[in-house]
Amino acid sequence: MSVxxxxxxxxxxxxxxMDSILDKTQEECGELIHAIAKNxxxxxxxxxxxxxxxxxxxxxxLIAALEAEEEVEREIEQKLAKWLARxxxxxxxxx
Numbered sequence: 001m002s003v004x005x006x007x008x009x010x011x012x013x014x015x016x017x018m019d020s021i022l023d024k025t026q027e028e029c030g031e032l033i034h035a036i037a038k039n040x041x042x043x044x045x046x047x048x049x050x051x052x053x054x055x056x057x058x059x060x061x062l063i064a065a066l067e068a069e070e071e072v073e074r075e076i077e078q079k080l081a082k083w084l085a086r087x088x089x090x091x092x093x094x095x
Contacts, residue, residue, distance in 0.1 A: 005057075009064045021065050025058040 013021065032051040038044045063072050 005060065006064060009061045012061065013065050018065055021058070021062055025055075025062050028054045028058045031055075 028051065032048070032055045035044060035047045035051040039048050063069055
């Protein structure tokens, strides 16, 4: 079964509001941090994957609620360009 995320996100926004989205996003980010910390000591890959999926959904939901898709894409492009410049610089300095 395929679920239309945008429709679900819109229904959740109408039903529960922006405060709920912010609270749940914060909660899921905290759970991902906890999962990553536990993974350092035990191989808890499945736990990290689960929490990463929850965070991804909440971030997508937050972006949709803010109607910020284009702004976020611009930020992503800028961040990727910075990372690429850094990695290329580190390779040049190693030679």
